[in-house]
Amino acid sequence: MARGIPIIKRDDLIFAIKLLRRMRDPKTRFDEKEFMKSGRDYLYNYAEKNVGPLDPSRRAFLKGILIGIGAAAVLSAIPVISYLNQPEISLKQFPWVIIVDSSGNPIKASQIPVNDPEILLFEYPMQGDITFILNLGDENDNPIKVPPTTVVIPENGKTYTFPGGVGPNNSIVAFSAICQHLGCTPPEIHFYPPKYMKVGLPTPNFLPQVALQAAQQANAPGVIHCDCHGSTYDPYHGASVLTGPTVRPLPYVQLYWDSNTDYLYAIGMNLNAPTILGRTNDLSGYAYLSSYDESTGCPKMLLQSGQTPSNCYTELESAGNTYQ
Numbered sequence: 001m002a003r004g005i006p007i008i009k010r011d012d013l014i015f016a017i018k019l020l021r022r023m024r025d026p027k028t029r030f031d032e033k034e035f036m037k038s039g040r041d042y043l044y045n046y047a048e049k050n051v052g053p054l055d056p057s058r059r060a061f062l063k064g065i066l067i068g069i070g071a072a073a074v075l076s077a078i079p080v081i082s083y084l085n086q087p088e089i090s091l092k093q094f095p096w097v098i099i100v101d102s103s104g105n106p107i108k109a110s111q112i113p114v115n116d117p118e119i120l121l122f123e124y125p126m127q128g129d130i131t132f133i134l135n136l137g138d139e140n141d142n143p144i145k146v147p148p149t150t151v152v153i154p155e156n157g158k159t160y161t162f163p164g165g166v167g168p169n170n171s172i173v174a175f176s177a178i179c180q181h182l183g184c185t186p187p188e189i190h191f192y193p194p195k196y197m198k199v200g201l202p203t204p205n206f207l208p209q210v211a212l213q214a215a216q217q218a219n220a221p222g223v224i225h226c227d228c229h230g231s232t233y234d235p236y237h238g239a240s241v242l243t244g245p246t247v248r249p250l251p252y253v254q255l256y257w258d259s260n261t262d263y264l265y266a267i268g269m270n271l272n273a274p275t276i277l278g279r280t281n282d283l284s285g286y287a288y289l290s291s292y293d294e295s296t297g298c299p300k301m302l303l304q305s306g307q308t309p310s311n312c313y314t315e316l317e318s319a320g321n322t323y324q
């Protein structure tokens, strides 16, 4: 079973952004070494002292992030810090993983809210590889069919194909939630649905004019924007780059929708797309997901339910994968 990562709700998003600001403020600087040594209690005490009281749900939110993705999401200014000193390990091929909620229950595609500004994340293909899952819609919050797109990599002018959305309306997409500029993660990089496509909105939706203009020119009803340094991505067109400083689109995770169960699977990535930031190869990382059986590559949930598929890996082709 895939490790579920909690949805980051709007109030929690605002809380997390305030927390990050305090962490960076020289007067209230967060002591990373102390955090690595003392763990979550240090974070709780720090948050209470510098942001405000932690009620049980806020405490659970912080705990969920720590359990789900380690320090990376909390300390988004210093991404993947807890992984940097670990040796890399490799996958043979991309595994199939059922996407589940924080309780371990499969997420049903038809129940993912359209244009939800709350952030729904999962990890793929390795632990720490946090990924957005979005159900995209139009200005009226009706699901929108996301067609295949050719995506340009501004860094080198190369292109690759984003295969489009999946689900009952072909509107569900998944992209790495690690900014391709310097690696900021949620909450600082997050989805701005159509209703937040204005300038002058309060935190956390303070979209700059340049991002808004770029989105209008690209006919993007909403964007993924990174508040760290202003990179903007178009999730309606393969998370292509709308504004820098990034010169690389967000890599996508190929989803598969089982129309019988309404479950969503993560099944691969495109080897022609940019790698997840910091990776030499998307098949390498620092820890395997606990959600799949290493010998078959099948989700444990599938095997435990009595099914015995012979092979759940996504077969790779030399030029990428079969789902381009």
Ligand code: FES
Pocket (backbone or CB within 6 Å): 179, 180, 181, 182, 183, 184, 189, 226, 227, 228, 229, 230, 231, 244, 245, 246
């Ligand atoms: S890390 Fe996202 S814009 Fe710099």
